[in-house]
Amino acid sequence: MATNSLPLERKQDTTFLMIMVFVLSFFLNQSNVLFGINLSLSDFIIVGVLVSLIMKQELELPLTHILVFSTFSIVILFYSLFIIPNQYMIAANPLATLIDYTKLLVVFLYYTIGFNLSRLKLTTTFLKGFVIGAVGIGFVGILISFVPIPYLSSIMLFGESRLIGFMNDPNFFAVIQCCALSILLRMKPLNSIIRFGAIGIILLSIISSGSKSAVILVFLYSGYFLVTKAVKMKSTTPLRAAGSLILVLGLLVIIPNILTYTDELMAIIVNRFPIFSRVELLFTDFSSAVSDGGSGRAQVWETAMHIINSAPFLGIGLGNYIPIAEQFVYNPNVAHNTYLQLSAEWGIVLTVLFFIYVGSALMDAKPSLFKDNQENQNRQIIRDILIIFLIASVSISLNNARIFWLVLGMSVFQAKYAHSLNEL
Template sequence: MVANSLTLEKKRVTSTVMVTVFLMSVFLNQSNVLFGINLSLSDFLVLGLVISLIMKQELSLPLMHIIVFSAFSILILFHSLFIIPNQYMIAADPLATLIDYTKLLVVFLYYTIGFNLSRLKLTAVFLKGFVVGSVGIGFIGILISFIPIPYLSSIMLFGESRLIGFMNDPNFFAVIQCCALSILLRMKPLNSVIRIGAIGIILLSIISSGSKSAIILVALYSGYFLVGKLVKMEKTTPLKVVSSLFLVLGVSAIIRNLLTYTDELMALIVSRFPIFSRVELLFTDFSSAVSDGGSGRTQVWETALHMIDSAPLLGVGLGNYIPIANQFVHNPNVAHNTYLQLAAEWGIVLTALFFLYVGSTLLNNRKNSFENDQENQNRQMIRDILIIFLIASVSISLNNARIFWLVLGMSVFQTKYNRPLKQSFKGED
């Protein structure tokens, strides 16, 4: 049901819907390529959720969102199939365009479900299911590092060494694990032993993925998280600020002593997790780490920039990226950068408008006085996941990432449509 007017009355959610949301969240940790499309078991559960909510007349989305997506669809399809092939003298490929548009349609469906999960107060169910899936898969991945299991090893390891979980790319798997890490750091109430154990599993699984980008991402997010904690402490008591400073000094002293045993520590870790040799350079030779061993992004970024320069307004459209990139470089690949990838496909104007919209949800996603502590905690965790994706997007193409669009839908509802009970959404789109 498309709605221009939404009321914040609590909807009745059946246990079946809650179980479906939980399972969908677990399976967001899995995807595989089939017929040129990344398919996940969560896709089928999302489709089931859509049908179920429609039957219950509880699926809502502001009309403006439908209009914008429909207008964008018509524009990008016409541009991809008729304008770009003539401009670049290439044959139109309706199948490739259809596959790319199907991906776009799927993530818009996730956006819609995310909007409704937040509206129906199911954000906590999603977060718990997602973390359970991430920690469980991380544990299995670490287990096969010690006890090889033939069938699982062939599925969960890339190149017989890099952990990919049930994803098809080790870097994306590591980003997903980073999202789970951010949830574990914020989630309350949670037993301290369980929290530390789960965080340890997540960190080991990220290391086992061999993703240098993810190691940098963890470091950046950790800095952001600690700064946020210190800012909150300054608003409480001087005693807590002094205590935190002593804690930082103590940790610094321990790290300084550990650095004298760096070589021995690295050798020990590499002997147990050989793939750690990929990220070891981050601690010993950072400049080489970000450019060697297949991590260089210069060529694919330059190719994307050439394409943006040749079609800055509306991009090269859907299904045309690789054929046109082939005109600039031999053996082309995707941009490995979400911002460049979208700018090349959608054009600079639409990409800028999209990320301005995403940025507005982050700037407005602050604590609300009319929400309880649990809702504000959920809001903070959703914001952190968006931040992680925006940082990771610098080195990975995440424009079709399901969880990004899902949490974006949640964030949009939280920041633009969630109002006190006495207010309504009449006239707001």
């Protein structure tokens, strides 16, 4: 009996962990501000995943990662609380610094869990849970556009018109939906009807968010996706290559005809989704679209540049951004640009090193190097999500985005440790 029960026990343990990972990824589609901190149900579930991995003795992370984060933590906390307040003649704010450092600690936890999910081959479970959550929330959001539901409408709509799902920002919600779009485009096997239906829901939910940045992101990612498909055509059979070529040529013929009816199409969409009038400017008056209607980034970017110029090498640390920004502008706000935000807080040197690290993970984890089709697919999807975040970071501050850090942990394992498990 003992011999037979051990495999069963291991299977049950694995099943429980898979369920927690699925639920964790599902709730990455939700976050709200509570007590000044952006909280998600996934934050509580990830603690359960952490405890489970520790109890199973399955939690691993290279020592260098722990040492780098620990050293960075000590330096930036000391700098934030003692050096910067004296340099800028502001009062040290331990609470604000603690809140910002807590965010950093949480995303490092997500990075660690992402590293281990990839190591334990739970990437597919993660992707399925996340995309199901995104499509489900998108569907409910579109539904309330047709049939208003009082309680849900008050939660899922920003300003009574922009869809935010269960997030606290319509732009971030739209970026999350773009990540789900990349999964739907890459994931196989998937029934064609389900795929196209889910993609339709995702695209409509992005439109309903009224995020012009996300619409631009969809076009940029679509271009990247088509280019990668075109490159792969060289390695396919002549018949499939010919079919793909015919499809591309067909689109080139059809699209110009569709564009002649752009005004009529826009009118129909705006009539059903009034918030699309924000996005419509992208097609009719691009310059106004990126500067008007709350989309202007010039002031907050200029403020971030002033801060960077004043502390270019080591930044201003954590918890000091708003009081220092007040010295440059009357109404300060975050940079709405991840690169500028990190450069202001961490300094240019650390920010450049960090993004070199991210870039190396993207470059080293090439799907074509691996024979396992499922593993190849997962690697490509993870790369796509990272690329989406890197593009979106130009217009949104995503330095504390949970899914970005979790996916980064996955990508780092895939790039640097997948072939050398014994090194950990």
